[in-house]
Amino acid sequence: MIVFLPGELTNSFERSTMLNKIFSFFSFLFLAVTTVVVLYSCANIAAPTGGAYDVDPPVVRRSTPDFNARNSTTKRIEIEFDENIKIKTPNEKVIITPPQQSMPVIRSIGRKAVVELNDELLPNTTYTIDFTDAIVDNNEENPLENFVFSFSTGDQLDTLSISGKVLSASDLEPVTGIYVGIHSNFDDTVFTRVPFERISRTDSRGQFTVRGMSPGEYRVFALGDLNRDYKYDNPQEVIAFLDSTVTPSVMQAVR
Template identity: 40%
Template sequence: MTAGRIISLFFFGALFIGLFSGSGCANIVPPSGGPRDSLPPVAVASSPKDSGTFVKEQKITIVFDEFVELKNANEKIIISPYPVKEPVYEYKLRTVTVRLKDSLLPNTTYNINFGDAIVDLNEGNVLKNFEFSFSTGASIDSNSLSGKIILAETGETDSTMFALLYKKQEDSTVSKEKPMYVARVDAQGNFRFSNLPAGQFYVYALKEEDGDKRYSSPLEQFAFLDSAVTIGATTAPVQLYAFAAEKQKPKMQSTAVDKAKGLIGNANVAAGAFDFLDTFTIAFPKPVRTLDVSKIKLVQDSVQTISNLTIKNDSVRKQIQIINNWKPGSKYQLFLDKGYAADTSGLAVLKVDTLAFRVKAEKEYGSLRIRFTGIDTGSHPVLLFYNNKDLVGGYPFNGKEFYRKLFKPGNYKIAILYDVNNNGVWDAGDYFAKPKRQPELVQPINKDVLVKENWDNELVIDAAASGTATRKQ
């Protein structure tokens, strides 16, 4: 071994010992290379080329300027025309590959919208709404259609819905066949189709759980336009109102019943006070089958027994209602003898009970007057009040002024229901009816209503400033 070789070995050996001596191990610190990369990947090449024509291959390869990966590709990538067979998505190093399983249609422009599926491998920077297009014919279709989807019952939007385009008009098409074009909906309810051919299309919107883009259940949010839209160089935006034709029935929760305690009801009395604007109720876990009103007695101010008391059994709401001409500020005692009620399972009230409460005084309420402009008075407006997103009241009014001498204090959100058929409730649409029926519309008002106790509360609201609820097509 030469002297140089011996010196070299000694040097590297000393260096190795020095690195791992002292504190017992070395602290390995990555080199600082400047600020963090915050830029998304950039496409630098592709096969076929973007916006290429006369394309025949079913494999699309896109190369980026850095290492990338695909996240939830099957959920986030939308290909139009919408494929019958699920494409295959792959990524490796700087390359993303899309393999189409369907045969390519002649003289057709294809659009691949990657959504936010493409991210760089190191920092996770998202390439948002990257689109790639090509044509099997001599030109690229450049027409577009934009629009907005609103939930008819609330006036809100839902970014999990999709806009759909069909060529066929038959009612069963949306249930049996996949759409020709699909567009994603953003948080504001907006959507946009690009690279469309000229011609007539039927526009729908859908929120479905199984991912097949077919309207298969009346529980699904669905929307439709009454007539076809002609796509051309300049096509006006469209607006759709989504509805669920049927509502999900709440699941019955089984609760353990202590038969030794018997049937127990709950009155709508809070902190010993009853809100006389409500109906006095006693609620039960199950509907009441038998009710003995002779075992129910109401006494006012400890001396006066109410003789003209009206008691009703509401089996739908699983409650009994006690209707009385309540005197504000007075005290009451409700005497409930054992056996006054029994439910549909045969469980009966086993104990005598007495409920003492007072009726709120008028000064514990406030008056409320709201003057409106910009309301469609011909569509039977109903003013809806919400507290923490719960509907707490609905009041038909003339569309110009709402007034209540007594109103429960609180901070409310409000909306206008346009009750076209004047039945007092919101009605869903029906796509399969003859003729088809659009849903009734609810217009949220972007202004809080604060009702103060023992106060004359007044405000003016321009409903048009909150957005109109008219149908645009």
């Protein structure tokens, strides 16, 4: 069990708030054991199977830019499927990282999922759009589970990830819908001044996966972000952090 501890903070306001609102990180799973095969296997293009009643999720046909594209400059992403789709509660379910300061536009148009980024693209950066289970077919609403789209604005696509679970320290119940973010800057107050470098959000089981990480050492935080600025700047926000750093590394995927 890995527990979030309050640590040494620079002022009494931060210290007292965090002591009152501690979460624990429990069962940190598979620190960066994922590879490109694991992360993007959901993007494979295949022919759908038929049946009397449609139980199959939508199948990807093509996209702009391509999956895992390098040196991409477009802020509009279009993913076309084999049937009409809907995107359910995109502002809650779809996680874009690096986190966006201006709200992106996420919508379905017929067979297409369209994402329009309003922030300027960062150079040499891997962008990851985690649709979770938001994309469903238009009729039976069969979800496309764990669907992730990535591209890079540089020559390299970062594919490391960390996964885990956030539980309430008071009763060990899963914490749903809380942001999990990382920083490679180890300054004591960076999480109060600078938005997270990459983010995820816990599901109904308290589980999360931060994707598109580059090799290096990171601090991991959980934040009940009330104003979506991806930093701790409000005394009403719950905050916790892992008391040790994580260093993702590649391991062979096992099927």
